[in-house]
Amino acid sequence: MEDRHRMHNFRSNTLPAIVMVGPVTLFMVLLVAVPLIYVAVMSFCSIDDNYNVVFQFTWKNYVRLANADYMKIYGQSLLIALITTVLSLLIGYPFAYIISRSDSRWKKLLYMLVIIPFWTNSLIRIYGWRTFLGSNGWLNTALQALHIVKEPVEFLFQRGTTVLGMVYCLIPFMILPLYTAIEKVDGSLLEASSDLGARRIITFFRIVIPLTASGIFSGCLMVFIPCLGYFFVSEILGGGNSDVIGNLIERQFQSGNNWPLGAALSIILIVVTLVLVKLFQKAGGNMEDLGM
């Protein structure tokens, strides 16, 4: 009797489970897990004279990663990512705070206004910055017309402009989790804090910040990590003067280049990502918050 019961359960659950979860599994295994493993394998491969990948074990790629020029770029990339993250947080937090605490009639509109720019292709928007900041750009034209400067100012092709572009591209990934986290803070906690004698600034640091820590962590993660790979931003705004790790990888994967070396460079990004995610979890971050 009990056996039949179990049989029935087995038959009625296995088939639907396979039908429902099978396709996801297929995609995640074949197009996420396997390719990443393959990249890891490739990072130990050699190349022949025609830059074809040869399955012959070597440490050479990893040795080349320690090259001084590369080291400089890792440092630069991490620095750009760090500054971008800090700026995004400093701008994004008060902004998310204000819109999440605004009148409910306005809230939805204010929120949508953050998202709408991101429905226009990001390359074009980055190019818009270039049009605005370039030596023949609008800002320079305006400054010259107003006789504030005589010669065009070179705004572009510096680390600063790359950071500007990164902040611009990535700040919604900071604002949105912060907004969600701040929304969740029960207003009566703020009232309670005030009632117990805390001024606004103290309430902010003692109550609001700790309660939105998870949002802060996930925002920082979602800004910092992509920042290492957004090669097109530094290409368009940085003009080769402020490469990020992404630029190094991209060059190796243009046709006919050294894929195994590119694979090894990618491993750096994977390791950085893993470390940061681990830190995120250690700090009490919730992985679900990352899905937006």
Added chain:
Amino acid sequence: MRMKRRKRTVLTRIRDVLFCAIIYLFLFLPISVIVVNSMNATTSKPYLAWKGFTLAWYVRLFDNTELLGSFRNTMIIAVVSTLLSTIIGTMGAVGMYKYKFKGKSIIDGLLYIPVVIPEIVLGISLLTIFSKVNIPRGMLTLILAHVTFSIPFVIFNVRARLAGYDNSIDEASMDLGANRIQTFFHVTLPVLAPGIAGGALLAFTLSIDDIIISYFVNGQVKTYPLRVMESIKSGVAPDVNALSTLILIATIVFVVLTQSGILNKNKKR
């Protein structure tokens, strides 16, 4: 007496409004550049100097078959990959919520990878595997790639909805004589609809805007963002700006329509 407190409130309000205004200016500045430049009469590269107002680019745009073709590719990829990732993701989310099976935590972990890992890593890993198994790069690989990075976002959205899902309504449905499939379509799916819609919207947005992953798996097929990337070296022509402006207007209309629809529903309640 009471003035002091009110004055302080007004001052903080002014400060907040100013701050937000600056941020919105920052967000919308490049967009206004795009819109204005789409009406620039200049015809010489790099199309920067202002040569007067014209709407000619909005007409000429329709002769630029390369540009329109890339836009068509982007739309096809976005629609197909959104459909696929929404179906696969929804089934997956429900399946993983309902059934226990071996390796579930592994799939769960894999789902986070496309979300957190830099896009470039996903892009090159797909490129290497596609070239290894000799899948010719083109529409197929683009769609496969887009489905792959969209699925987790659909799943997380549906899962958020499932978190508040009352299992007893499924049991009630079956108690009332509906089989599993009928229950799924008549009960489970409608309840999850807002999460599914949110996930689909996100998948669509990610797909039409994707540069990095498409850049590595496109082969000869040009999507709209990739077409733009190519033209950046020589200066983006105003017809590209014109198309972007049209897309922007279309999305704003879409957002306004859907949002006001939601508002109306709320009012009815």
Added chain:
Amino acid sequence: MGYIVELENVDKIYGENHVVKSLNLKVEEGEFLTLLGSSGCGKTTTLRMIAGFEEPTNGNIRVEGEAIEDKEPYERDVNTVFQSYALFPHMTIYDNIAYGLKMKKVPKDEVQERVLHMMDLVQLGGFEKRYPSQLSGGQKQRVAIARALINRPKVLLLDEPLGALDLKLRKQMQLELKRLQKKLNITFIYVTHDQEEALTMSDRIAIMHDGILDQLGTPTEIYEKPATRFVATFIGETNIFDGAVADVKDGQVQVTIENGIISAKDFMSKSGQYVTISVRPEKMKFRDTPTTDFTIPAVVKDYVYVGSIIKCVVELPNGNEIRIERLAGQELPELGTTIYPYWDMEDAVVIHGQEQEMLRAMDSIQFS
């Protein structure tokens, strides 16, 4: 000694909503005052204005004679116990309770001593290191009270603090709160919609209705001498009769209602005035024949047994129902028979100036 809290002509208007209308209220030092009313009557808004979370649109609020409208909540010597407890989820119980003292920069040793003492007082000794999520509803409630009381506020404001607890715990906490209040001799202003809770705990009750203070008095006064039709129906069960005064003599009025004549003791009424008469079910009597003072017939419709009490529902000719309450075992009329309800003259309360309420009640279904 003056009043500890005074509200003078206080108005609160949100857009089109006039939530509190020209409220005057004086709270005595050391008393347990309850603001009682149904949801949306303005009681919570009143409390929040005293705490400083809301600003009055008009009028003045004084604490110990000092105007406080311009003070922020953190500058006021009042503390609040929130309906949702509002415990800080990321702090231990100890840190929650110590929060107010830390804000006042009280020395660490003293903080520790006072927190531990307070925790003993609310019977939470040993819970210092726990977090709010690890506590039961009743324990959270005690933390919320301790966190507010430790600041030795001049007034403690409590916003439906027992609303989320189950019945048994609520009863127990009512007694405990009352005990604490007497022991610490702090003025409590307590908001609730539960009339039984108000009657049990309060020194005085302020009944609010549609933003207006209907009546302020001791529980007994409120029960025995309701000043408005609303108070009469809101506190306890009652039978309401609306009519016009037909005759006044010797401190007694005869009132014509739809179904006949009833009478009550009253010195205030004039002939022709509209009045409302309220009689508690337990004060109702009945006999087989009409008298000159009581001429309404009624048919016995139903009995409802509520433990030791039997409620008898009788129907008047116009379809209105009234209730008569008896202890089990006492004599009651038989089902279906016609009786003539009456009461001792002094057991009825005559309420004046309720024409508006009366008209409104006549439009809707008669409630009793």
